[in-house]
Each structure stands twice: as C-alpha cells, then as structure tokens.
Amino acid sequence: MAAPSISHSGTSGSNLAFEDYSLYSNLSDDELLQLAIERSLTDTHCNTATNNSTNTSSTTNTSSITSSSNTTNNTNNATNSATNTNRPPHHRENRPNPSAKNTNQPSCSGHNPPPAESTAHYSSPNPPSEEPPDPKTFEGTISRFMTGSGKRMVAYRRTDGSLVYMAPEPEEEEEPLFKAIRTGDANKVRALVMDQRTNLMLPSKPGWLAVHQAAWFGQDASLHMLLSAQPGMVNKRTARGETPLLVAVSKVQLQCAQVLLENGADPDIMNYDKETPLYKACERNSPALVALLLNHGAATNTRCIQGWTALQEAVVRNNVEICEMLLKAGAKLNLTNMYGISPLFTAAQTGQLATLRFLLKHGADINSQAADGATALYEAAKNGHENIVEFLVSQNADANKPGKTGLLPLHIAAQRGSDTIVSMLIPATSKARIRRCGISPLHLAAERNRDDVLETLIEADFDVNAQLSEERTKLYEDRRSTALYFSVINNNIDAVRMLLAAGADPNLDVFRPLMVAARLGCIQTITLLVEHGADINACIPTHPTTFPAVYMFSMKYLSMFKYLLDHGGDALSCFDCVYGSQTHPPIKTTRSDREGVRSTDLPETQTKKGIQFCEMISVPSICRWAGPIIDVLLDYVGHVSLCSRLMEHLDSYPDWRNIKEKAAPPRPLLQLCRLQILQLVGHRKLKKLPLPGSLIRFLKHQEMSLDDD
Structure with missing residues (x-):
C-alpha cells in the first residue's frame, strides 16, 4: 500500500495545526507508521538540506523505510492476532511496539550537513526508537485515536499544533502471574504461587484477582493452586460484583466452576445486576452448569434486578431440560418480574412452544395476566406467533380477556394483519364482548389497510356498520365512527369496494365519507359511494x-x-x-x-x-x-x-x-323541461325510461345534440 504523501518543502508546525486527527482512523497501521516516519524525516532533514540533494535523499530513504515498515507491521499484526484471543473484561491487550531500536545509522548525504545536536538521518529499515514525552510535564495536547484495524494510537502536539510524537499507545505490562495463567503455564503459576514475594490478593484491574483470571480462561489447575494457597479469595468480587464462580459460569467453564464450588464458593452471590450464577447458567443455556449449581444448593427463585428468575431465562432459551431441573429443585411457576410477566407469558411472547407446553403441563395458569392486563394469548397474537396461538386456543385459553386499552387478542391480530391468527381467534371470540369493547376488528383492519383481514372478517359476518363507541369516537378530531370512513380516508379503494358490497352504509358518520373522498379528490371513491347511496346533499x-x-x-x-x-x-x-x-x-x-x-x-x-x-x-x-x-x-x-x-x-x-x-x-324551454322530468322521475330511474339514447344523455346533462340519433 502506498504511503501518504508529505510535502518536503516548507513543512512547519503551523501547517500541522489544522489537521484533524479523526482522519487517521481510516489509515492502516502501515500508513500511520509511515506517516510518522516521513514527518520525522521531514522535520529533521528538510530544514537544512538543499533542494535537489535533499529531496533525492529523502525520496530514497522514504522508499527504504516504507518497504521495511510494511514488513515490521505485518509481523506485529500477526503477534497481535495471536495474543488478542479471549481477553478478560478487565485486561488490556499487550501490543508490541512497532518502533524498534536500530543502531545502524549512516550519516545524512547533502552539501550542508545537519548540526551536531540534530537527529541523524537514518537509512536503516527500522525507524529510530524515540521516547514519548512525559504526559505529566508535556505542554501541549495529547490525542488518542484508533486505526481502522483496531490499533490504539497516541499523538503529542505542541500548543501551536505541530506534531511532536506519534506512535502506538503503550500498553501496561501484564503481571507475570496473570500472564502465566492466561497462557496456561501451570509450572510458572506454581512457582509464582509458592514464591513468598507474590501477593495473590493484588488485583491487575479493579477487583480482578488471579482467581478471576483463572476462572475466565478455564485454567482449573491454576485455580486449584491459587485456592490452595489463598482460600479466602474464593468469593472475592470484581468491580462489577462478579465472584470467580460467576466469571466461570459466564464463560461456561464447567471444570473451574466445579473447583470453585468444591472449595467453598457461594452459589448465590449476585453481581450488581442481581444475577446469580444459576441465572447466568440459564442465560448461557448450559444444563451441565445448572445441574452442578443445583447440586450445590443454589437458590432457584432469586430475582435479578428486573425481577426475572432463572426459570424465565430458561424459558426464553426454550430449554425444557433446564426447566425440568429447576422445577424439581423448587422453582415456582407463577413468579412474575417487575412488569407482572410470568414464565408462561414469556414463553408465549417469545414464541417458545416447547417450554410453553411444559409449563402448562405442570400447572401454569394459561389465563394469567401481566400488569397491563395482557394474557399469553394476547401477547402471542401481538407478536404473530401462529403456532403459539393455535396451541393456546386448543387448550381453551380465554380469548375474551382485554388488555388495558380494552382490546382483545382478535383486535390485536386484526391490527397487525395476521390473517391466519384472525381466523383462529374468530371462533373463540364473543361478538357480544367485541361490542362491549366499543370498537370492531373491522375498524382496526381498515385503519391499517389490512385488506386480507378485512375480507376474512366480512366473510365471518362481522357487522360492517358497527360504529365506534362515544369514548373512542372522541379520540378522533373528525368524530369518525365506521370502518368505511377509515378506508375512505386512507384512499383504499379496494377496501371501500369490499365494505360497500357487504352493505356498509355511507351515511352514518357525522362528517360523511363522501366529503372525505371529495376533499381527497378521489373520483373513483366518490363514484362508489354515490352508487351505493351516499347522500350528496348532506x-x-x-x-x-x-x-x-x-x-x-x-x-x-x-x-x-x-x-x-x-x-x-x-x-x-x-x-x-x-x-x-x-x-x-x-x-x-x-x-x-x-x-x-x-x-x-x-x-x-x-x-x-x-x-x-x-x-x-x-x-x-x-x-x-x-x-x-x-x-x-x-x-x-x-x-x-x-x-x-x-x-x-x-x-x-x-x-x-x-x-x-x-x-x-x-x-330555455329545453332546460325547464329537463329539470321537470328529472324532478318527476329521479336520476336513478333515467336508464329505465323508454327514450332514445340521445334524449337520455340530454337529461343526464351530457353535452350532445338531440338530433344525433
């Protein structure tokens, strides 16, 4: 990849003052390193060299460095890839510094050699190693950013904006004990544990002890050695309240969890989100860990910060095996979270049929309601889970329990446009109960342009002239009341045609659908309404x-x-x-x-x-x-x-x-005669008159001569 070009003439700190470091985020590691090298060479060389000789030397040196720096960065990237796997949450990765020291320093070529105190011009493949300024005493700005490949960089600038130093951000050295645990060097761990100078209670990060490190990386042998030397840290917690056992469970490290429990780990200590190891094991969908924890007396009904239990988490994962273990250990079926949601409701909400069957088989209340009044059937209909709705209806779930808005599961299914679910719920829903709701599923289907659902409801003999209750009508500024009005205002001609063909009355709304169609300028809808008896003179x-x-x-x-x-x-x-x-x-x-x-x-x-x-x-x-x-x-x-x-x-x-x-x-007499005939016969009966076509057209105000026929 070509390195970014830097001007070699007149480069100064003031030119760099207006650069935006966010631009560096799109550069690769090779490009960033090359950029730093070229700027270093430019600052030290171009101010003292003549035009021709200096430019030639700079070009040659830059080319040499570009080739070598690419090689160096490729090696570094490979090293990073090898050491980046499975980093614990409190541990920062170690990255090799791409700037390596090089003692091969030939003198700068040119007619005017640089002053003695100036940095020599290097032609070596590796750039010179420079020490970064001390952040405590540096007068200027320190910027940190990340490259496109994820490498953290740091740049030091003077107050005038000129660049002083830019390189990969130095990483803190990893403690020998933590490094030995991460790499699985059991002999090194043993030696360090036995060394009297090693403080096993010294954290690498806030609360992150060696025992957490061993649990994270699944080093059960190291964990056993640590606990043998210092049993007191078995329940120590990290900055987030995690015990070693919770760390091991979070990483599904079964052997480590067993070692910890055998050494007295408390299975019920929660993190700061009130998640227990058992809850986390259900979240990780691990029956083996659940069994291990239950065998060591883990409490089954502890709630997390939002009131969820381990059983609800197992239900979400649709794991019947874990649910069965929890029930045998004393888990309660009808415990609810802070929103009044039970495990059965959770199964219906997330579409988990296997656990839903299991819960009902063991006595869960099929008609239990959440805090907002919603039932499992209501929630399944809302989320479009056809298999759940079918099963609940087959188990005689009550389809006539409304939510807090007064809507039934059928209303929600019609609103969502689930034609299959609507067909399932129609036989189970009382039309008398629908009337008490003050709104028909037809209204919701028409409002959302659910034409398939609308057709299904019409075929099921739902009243196409059902009107909204007074309370629901007041929710609309135009005081609409019929499903026909919703379809007209949506300019849904197909729905208008269906409703009118089924007997919808176009004259029930205070503000007539004909007026709405006229305001929308839809002549097709107006024609349909007039043909079906819309009152033009209302x-x-x-x-x-x-x-x-x-x-x-x-x-x-x-x-x-x-x-x-x-x-x-x-x-x-x-x-x-x-x-x-x-x-x-x-x-x-x-x-x-x-x-x-x-x-x-x-x-x-x-x-x-x-x-x-x-x-x-x-x-x-x-x-x-x-x-x-x-x-x-x-x-x-x-x-x-x-x-x-x-x-x-x-x-x-x-x-x-x-x-x-x-x-x-x-x-004109013709005009007066036409008006008299229309008044006596009426517009709708003109076609039935035994008169010539030209006369019929004249009576209809169609501009044609009476002599045309």
Whole structure:
C-alpha cells in the first residue's frame, strides 16, 4: 500500500495545526507508521538540506523505510492476532511496539550537513526508537485515536499544533502471574504461587484477582493452586460484583466452576445486576452448569434486578431440560418480574412452544395476566406467533380477556394483519364482548389497510356498520365512527369496494365519507359511494351550510362537481341568499389564503341558518373559479336570481359577463323541461325510461345534440 504523501518543502508546525486527527482512523497501521516516519524525516532533514540533494535523499530513504515498515507491521499484526484471543473484561491487550531500536545509522548525504545536536538521518529499515514525552510535564495536547484495524494510537502536539510524537499507545505490562495463567503455564503459576514475594490478593484491574483470571480462561489447575494457597479469595468480587464462580459460569467453564464450588464458593452471590450464577447458567443455556449449581444448593427463585428468575431465562432459551431441573429443585411457576410477566407469558411472547407446553403441563395458569392486563394469548397474537396461538386456543385459553386499552387478542391480530391468527381467534371470540369493547376488528383492519383481514372478517359476518363507541369516537378530531370512513380516508379503494358490497352504509358518520373522498379528490371513491347511496346533499351538523356541504370540497374540481350535480346534487340552494340584491356584510375568514377550504375555516355569518353559497364562493382561494362554478350550476336550475355578491364576482372578469346573461330570464324551454322530468322521475330511474339514447344523455346533462340519433 502506498504511503501518504508529505510535502518536503516548507513543512512547519503551523501547517500541522489544522489537521484533524479523526482522519487517521481510516489509515492502516502501515500508513500511520509511515506517516510518522516521513514527518520525522521531514522535520529533521528538510530544514537544512538543499533542494535537489535533499529531496533525492529523502525520496530514497522514504522508499527504504516504507518497504521495511510494511514488513515490521505485518509481523506485529500477526503477534497481535495471536495474543488478542479471549481477553478478560478487565485486561488490556499487550501490543508490541512497532518502533524498534536500530543502531545502524549512516550519516545524512547533502552539501550542508545537519548540526551536531540534530537527529541523524537514518537509512536503516527500522525507524529510530524515540521516547514519548512525559504526559505529566508535556505542554501541549495529547490525542488518542484508533486505526481502522483496531490499533490504539497516541499523538503529542505542541500548543501551536505541530506534531511532536506519534506512535502506538503503550500498553501496561501484564503481571507475570496473570500472564502465566492466561497462557496456561501451570509450572510458572506454581512457582509464582509458592514464591513468598507474590501477593495473590493484588488485583491487575479493579477487583480482578488471579482467581478471576483463572476462572475466565478455564485454567482449573491454576485455580486449584491459587485456592490452595489463598482460600479466602474464593468469593472475592470484581468491580462489577462478579465472584470467580460467576466469571466461570459466564464463560461456561464447567471444570473451574466445579473447583470453585468444591472449595467453598457461594452459589448465590449476585453481581450488581442481581444475577446469580444459576441465572447466568440459564442465560448461557448450559444444563451441565445448572445441574452442578443445583447440586450445590443454589437458590432457584432469586430475582435479578428486573425481577426475572432463572426459570424465565430458561424459558426464553426454550430449554425444557433446564426447566425440568429447576422445577424439581423448587422453582415456582407463577413468579412474575417487575412488569407482572410470568414464565408462561414469556414463553408465549417469545414464541417458545416447547417450554410453553411444559409449563402448562405442570400447572401454569394459561389465563394469567401481566400488569397491563395482557394474557399469553394476547401477547402471542401481538407478536404473530401462529403456532403459539393455535396451541393456546386448543387448550381453551380465554380469548375474551382485554388488555388495558380494552382490546382483545382478535383486535390485536386484526391490527397487525395476521390473517391466519384472525381466523383462529374468530371462533373463540364473543361478538357480544367485541361490542362491549366499543370498537370492531373491522375498524382496526381498515385503519391499517389490512385488506386480507378485512375480507376474512366480512366473510365471518362481522357487522360492517358497527360504529365506534362515544369514548373512542372522541379520540378522533373528525368524530369518525365506521370502518368505511377509515378506508375512505386512507384512499383504499379496494377496501371501500369490499365494505360497500357487504352493505356498509355511507351515511352514518357525522362528517360523511363522501366529503372525505371529495376533499381527497378521489373520483373513483366518490363514484362508489354515490352508487351505493351516499347522500350528496348532506350537511355537517357542527358547521351548517344552506347548500350541500360536499360542494365545499369539490368546487375546485369541476368534473367532480358536475358529477355530483348529475347524480342528484341540489343546485337550487346555491342561489338562495337572505340578502338578495342588497349589500352583503363583509366576509370574515379565519384561515390562510394558501390553504384549501375546510369546514372549520368558513366565514362567520348567519349562524342560525348556516353559511350561504355566495359567502363560501367568496373565500379568496375559491373566488378565482367563481365564474365557471356559477356557469355549471346554472345548467341544473331554472329561473333563479343572482344575489349582489354573485353579480360582483361575474362583473369582476370581462369573460364572465355571458354567464350573467345566461342567468337572466327567461330560461330555455329545453332546460325547464329537463329539470321537470328529472324532478318527476329521479336520476336513478333515467336508464329505465323508454327514450332514445340521445334524449337520455340530454337529461343526464351530457353535452350532445338531440338530433344525433
């Protein structure tokens, strides 16, 4: 790998002051070492050498050092790999220093030799060894970082930012006894233990004694020697409260654990997370360790800091063998953690069928509830464990126990979209209990766009017109109540089609689904709703208007607006005005002109009768379309009078004057006849009239000549 290039001209400490040491984290060990070498050579050589000779010498030396440093680092990396395995948590690894001393130091070539006190220029393959500054007396900054390969580096800089020293961070020397234990040198351990000068109670790190070291590395022979020489340290604890026994169990060192227990280790001493060796053995899923600890009297029902027992940990690992040993030793089935969760609940939550069967076989309560009211069946449905749900239902688990939100397992499965689980729970769930919940699974399936679940529920004869309870309706600002509303507001046309085909009533919500579809501009949904009887002329009780409320959301889309008028929308009410030709009061609006029309932003006038159409159309975001809107409306009315405000709009734009003339009496006879026929027959029965197609199209306001057929 090519070494990073360093400029050999004009290099100074000030240039280094702005370098970010985070850049070094992406360099390899070889590159970092080469960088340090080149900077050292540059600082000592370039300030005194001439241009040509010095550059040639530097280039030659750098090339030589690059080749050698790569070899040196490869050797070091191999050494690190050999010594890095299974480091105890309180022990820092020993790394060889890549800077090796070299006495082969030829003099620097050049016309001007460097001063005597300057460091000589080395052409030896290995760089000179330099001692790092004393951190206690060094005036500057000390930076530490890690290379991409994991090597820790340290850099010393002066206050001006210039680099003084950079090398791998020196590691503390490992104590001989700890090193002998780590490498498995039993003879060395024996010699050191017998040496009167060796203090066996001296830790290498906070609380980490030689006995912990032996337990960690599985050196049972060394452990036996240590305990024979100093029995008192059998239960000594580390900085994290770990005894040698807990360390051995954590590393699944069975022989060491046996040696410790035979030498009086207490099997119930916990670490600072209140984890006992038995709990840790279950966590490590080791039946042999569990058996060993139980044979030495380990307590079975001790709780960890979160209230978990050893049995719950064994259940999570789905280890029936360990569960059986614990029960025989006195473990209790229904102990709960701090959240009220029992082992049975844990098995259902994590999908562990084997241990779930075992617990039920030995008398666990299948319907026990956690602190939030959830049962094992509820939790299995929430997590999508189909095999667990199937088994619990077969064992008559109660599917009608709600959680704290009042939802049943069926609700949760529908919300999650688990069609298979929904099918399992439907027969086990009471529809009367669902009604008492105030919400149907249909609502949740529609809200989350779970179309498969929605279809399954419809086929199971769930009421498609079920409404949310008053309490649940209040949770929504728009006071929605039906599953159809959820599907419409999600713009889920397939779900809307399914619900309508199953008999959903589109007129049950306070704010009608048709208005929602118009606000979304979805003509396909509007068509479905109108075809299934949606009331086009409905108003909003909380925000009354003198005209159909759906017009507020459709006037910007003239094709949609015309479709609603074609299918029975009331156009005549749009021309009713209490002011008539008189001057209208100023319009008061509470919304931004940039926003679309919303029911909460209407002008405030005539509160008893409601908002008038002329006031609605005068809203700044609508008035620009006033002419075309009035023009469309005139096709659906007979003799009408335009109020002064509508006249103002038509006078505001020259091209709209013909619309005003269109409204002037008398209206065409064909128009009056069309209106009369539609009033007598109705829009839905037009197709059944024995009339020519052209006449039917005329009655439907489709712009075609009567002479076409």
